[in-house]
Amino acid sequence: MVLYFSATGNTQFIATELAEKLGDECVDLLDRIKRSDLSEIRSEKPFIVCAPVYVCEMPRFLSKYLKRLKLSGNRKVYFIANSAGYSGITGYLAKRLFRKKKMEYMGHTEIIMPRNYFLGRYPPQTSDEIKKRLLSACDRLDETANLIKRGERLRGRHIFMFEKLITIPFNPVWTKYKMPTKDFFATDKCVSCGKCEKLCPMNNISIRDKKPVWGNSCSHCMACVGNCPADAIEYGSATKEKGKYSFRKYKHFLNERKHGEAEKSFSVKKNIPKRRNNG
Numbered sequence: 001m002v003l004y005f006s007a008t009g010n011t012q013f014i015a016t017e018l019a020e021k022l023g024d025e026c027v028d029l030l031d032r033i034k035r036s037d038l039s040e041i042r043s044e045k046p047f048i049v050c051a052p053v054y055v056c057e058m059p060r061f062l063s064k065y066l067k068r069l070k071l072s073g074n075r076k077v078y079f080i081a082n083s084a085g086y087s088g089i090t091g092y093l094a095k096r097l098f099r100k101k102k103m104e105y106m107g108h109t110e111i112i113m114p115r116n117y118f119l120g121r122y123p124p125q126t127s128d129e130i131k132k133r134l135l136s137a138c139d140r141l142d143e144t145a146n147l148i149k150r151g152e153r154l155r156g157r158h159i160f161m162f163e164k165l166i167t168i169p170f171n172p173v174w175t176k177y178k179m180p181t182k183d184f185f186a187t188d189k190c191v192s193c194g195k196c197e198k199l200c201p202m203n204n205i206s207i208r209d210k211k212p213v214w215g216n217s218c219s220h221c222m223a224c225v226g227n228c229p230a231d232a233i234e235y236g237s238a239t240k241e242k243g244k245y246s247f248r249k250y251k252h253f254l255n256e257r258k259h260g261e262a263e264k265s266f267s268v269k270k271n272i273p274k275r276r277n278n279g
């Protein structure tokens with residue numbers, strides 16, 4: 001069974017593709033996380049947990065949820081880290097988490113997808129860069145699904161001690177001081193549909209006077225920004241200057257690929273940043 005959390009659609013794509021290739025079920029954990037629903041999940045096949053990388057780890061709200069969630073049936077678990085280029089210690093922490101749950105850790109791998117986060121120093125990506133990453137991720141997905149099908153372990157790269165020493169204290173400090181919530185706002189384009197409230201994994205958005213209002217506990221996941229149907233949510237001037245990412249804008253491109261047309265129409269040689277956390 002494939003379990004996932006996804007804010008802007010990249011991990012959802014990875015999870016649903018893997019489930020399709022493996023003929024397995026796929027479960028979106030968003031509603032369960034929002035409702036703190038810890039009811040048991042049972043699977044006869046190995047579990048495959050897919051998560052985006054936030055500040056070199058899996059999102060802390062997700063790891064907290066997974067620690068408490070009862071997984072029964074098959075004791076094997078694979079972990080797929082979906083990053084924009086550097087998954088840091090995500091694999092190491094996933095291994096620790098699932099071993100504490102007395103599960104047999106079958107390894108992790110990293111699948112590099114387009115970056116959904118441009119706040120701070122990150123430059124926006126061009127549409128061509130995004131497409132290159134998506135095509136490369138599709139190849140990586142095929143390899144990963146084949147390994148899992150054959151019951152083999154995924155071999156993530158060695159994670160160095162200094163990465164653990166830096167990331168474990170760095171993550172909460174960075175999140176607290178560099179990721180404030182106060183700059184989120186909705187423009188007049190807002191149609192009060194409430195989708196942002198429904199998609200916020202931290203239950204940090206409420207609708208007041210027909211407009212979203214942000215509280216203080218935010219993971220900066222970008223679900224509200226990337227999925228607003230009216231494109232009404234901004235973050236300071238950053239989203240105006242650098243744009244917003246959502247996988248759904250590129251879904252048609254990959255649908256074309258499925259029918260063998262994307263590679264033909266997109267002839268640029270694949271050239272994505274070197275993968276830094278993979279076996």
Ligand SMILES: Cc1cc2nc3c(=O)[nH]c(=O)nc-3n(C[C@H](O)[C@H](O)[C@H](O)COP(=O)(O)O)c2cc1C
Pocket residue numbers: 005006007008009010011012052053054055056057082083084085086087088113114115116117219220221222247
């Ligand atoms: C708050 C935040 C922090 C992130 N930190 C990292 C990071 O440390 N390393 C990385 O490679 N990508 C990082 N990313 C990028 C995402 O992991 C990546 O774009 C992922 O594909 C998003 O998945 P989703 O569309 O399923 O939400 C970060 C994204 C967010 C929103």
